[in-house]
Amino acid sequence: MxxxxxxxxxxxxxxxxxxxxxxxxxxxxxxxxxxxMSWEVDIWGKAAMQKRDAKATYFAQKENLSALKTRIIVQVAQAYYDLLGLDEQLKIAQKNIELSDSTLNMMKLQYTAGSISSLALNQSEAQKKTAELLVPLAKANIAVQENALQILCGEYPNTVARAGNLNASEFAVEVPSGIPASLLSRRPDVKASEYAVMSAYAKTGLAKATMYPTxxxxxxxxxxxxxxxxxxxxxxxxxxxxxxxxxQPIFRKKQLRTAYQVALLEQEKAAIQFKQSYITAVGEVNDAMSRLKYADERIVLATEKSVSLEKATSDAGLLYKSGMASYLEVIVAQNSSLQNELDVVAIKLEKLNAAINLYRALGGGAQ
CATH class of the missing domain: 2.20.200 (Outer membrane efflux proteins (OEP))
Incomplete structure (x- = not known):
C-alpha cells in the first residue's frame, strides 16, 4: 500500500x-x-522444474540419511560378532592353559624321577605361558570392543550382555546364481544417486528456460x-x-549460457556417478557372495583339521608317557591345535561379516 x-x-x-x-x-x-502485484507467466514450465528439483533433492537427502543409518547398523552387527569372537578366543586360551598345565605336571614328575632334562621342563613351562598370555590380551580386547559397541549404540562405555555365542550365531545363507536388479535398486546410495540425476536434469531445464523471454x-x-x-x-x-x-535477458545472455553449459556438465557428472554407484553395488554383492561361498569351504576344512589336531595332541601325550614320543612333539601338537582353533574363529567371523555385507549390499538396513 x-x-x-x-x-x-x-x-x-x-x-x-x-x-x-x-x-x-x-x-x-x-x-x-x-x-x-506481479505474476510471471510460466510459459516454459519453470515452476514444474523447480518443483521436480526440490522433490528430487529432498528424497536424495532422505536416502543419504538411510545410507548412514544402514552403515551404523552394519557396524553394530559386525562389532557384536567381533565381541563374540573375542569371547571364543578367551575360551580357547583358557582351555589350552588347562591342557598345558596337565602336560607340565606330567613333565615335572618325570623331571623329578630323572627321566627328562630341565630343558624339556622349561619349554613346557614356556608353552603354558604362551597360552596364559592370550588371556589378558583377550580380556583387554573384549573391554575395548564392548566400549566401542556401546558408543556405536549411542551409550556410555559399559559391559555388553551376550545372547548366545559365536557358534550359535552361525546361519545358513543361500547364495543365488543371479541377483535381480530390483534388489540393487533398494540400496539407499543407489537411490540417492538416481535422485541426484533427476535433480540435475531439472536444473538443466531451468537453466535453459532462464535464457528465454519472460x-x-x-x-x-x-x-x-x-x-x-x-x-x-x-x-x-x-x-x-x-x-x-x-x-529478454540480452545483457546477461553470455552469463546465462555459461550457467546452462555448467548445468549440462553437472547433469553428465550425475549420470556417471549413478552408473558408478550401480556398478559398485554389483561388485560389493559379488564380493560378499564369493566370501560367503569360500568361507563355508574353509570352515569345513578347518573343522576337519581341528579333529585331526585334537587326536594328534591326545596321541602325542599318550606316546610321550610311554616313551615313544619326545616332549617337542607334544609341544608342537599343542601349538598347532591352539593356532587352528583361533583360525576357525577368524573364519567364522569372516563368514558372518560377509553375510552382513551381503545384506547391506542388497539394500537391507534402515527404512
Missing part, C-alpha cells in the same frame, strides 16, 4: 496553471493509495482523489490498472 501526495508547482505544470484559475491555488493536491503481469488497484475528504469515496475514487511486461 502506498500513499502519495503530490503538489505540482504552478510554474512547472499545466494542471497547476489551471488550478490557479479554478481553485485560487498555485498547486494541485493529488491523494492516491495503490496495491500492486512475460509478467502487474495488476494494481487503489484509490485516488484531488481532495482528502473524498479520497475513500467508493466507487468514484477507485483506480484499476494492469500492465504486461515482456523481458
Amino acid at each position: 502506498q500513499e502519495q501526495v503530490e503538489r505540482i508547482s504552478l510554474k512547472n505544470s499545466l494542471n497547476g496553471s489551471l488550478s490557479a484559475q479554478f481553485t485560487s491555488k498555485n498547486y494541485l493536491d493529488d491523494y492516491s493509495a495503490n496495491l500492486r 512475460l509478467s503481469l502487474s495488476p494494481s488497484i487503489g484509490v485516488n482523489s484531488f481532495q482528502f475528504d473524498t479520497w475513500f469515496n467508493f466507487p468514484g475514487s477507485v483506480t484499476k490498472s494492469i500492465a504486461a511486461n515482456l523481458a
Whole structure:
C-alpha cells in the first residue's frame, strides 16, 4: 500500500496553471493509495522444474540419511560378532592353559624321577605361558570392543550382555546364481544417486528456460482523489490498472549460457556417478557372495583339521608317557591345535561379516 501526495508547482505544470484559475491555488493536491502485484507467466514450465528439483533433492537427502543409518547398523552387527569372537578366543586360551598345565605336571614328575632334562621342563613351562598370555590380551580386547559397541549404540562405555555365542550365531545363507536388479535398486546410495540425476536434469531445464523471454503481469488497484475528504469515496475514487511486461535477458545472455553449459556438465557428472554407484553395488554383492561361498569351504576344512589336531595332541601325550614320543612333539601338537582353533574363529567371523555385507549390499538396513 502506498500513499502519495503530490503538489505540482504552478510554474512547472499545466494542471497547476489551471488550478490557479479554478481553485485560487498555485498547486494541485493529488491523494492516491495503490496495491500492486506481479505474476510471471510460466510459459516454459519453470515452476514444474523447480518443483521436480526440490522433490528430487529432498528424497536424495532422505536416502543419504538411510545410507548412514544402514552403515551404523552394519557396524553394530559386525562389532557384536567381533565381541563374540573375542569371547571364543578367551575360551580357547583358557582351555589350552588347562591342557598345558596337565602336560607340565606330567613333565615335572618325570623331571623329578630323572627321566627328562630341565630343558624339556622349561619349554613346557614356556608353552603354558604362551597360552596364559592370550588371556589378558583377550580380556583387554573384549573391554575395548564392548566400549566401542556401546558408543556405536549411542551409550556410555559399559559391559555388553551376550545372547548366545559365536557358534550359535552361525546361519545358513543361500547364495543365488543371479541377483535381480530390483534388489540393487533398494540400496539407499543407489537411490540417492538416481535422485541426484533427476535433480540435475531439472536444473538443466531451468537453466535453459532462464535464457528465454519472460512475460509478467502487474495488476494494481487503489484509490485516488484531488481532495482528502473524498479520497475513500467508493466507487468514484477507485483506480484499476494492469500492465504486461515482456523481458529478454540480452545483457546477461553470455552469463546465462555459461550457467546452462555448467548445468549440462553437472547433469553428465550425475549420470556417471549413478552408473558408478550401480556398478559398485554389483561388485560389493559379488564380493560378499564369493566370501560367503569360500568361507563355508574353509570352515569345513578347518573343522576337519581341528579333529585331526585334537587326536594328534591326545596321541602325542599318550606316546610321550610311554616313551615313544619326545616332549617337542607334544609341544608342537599343542601349538598347532591352539593356532587352528583361533583360525576357525577368524573364519567364522569372516563368514558372518560377509553375510552382513551381503545384506547391506542388497539394500537391507534402515527404512
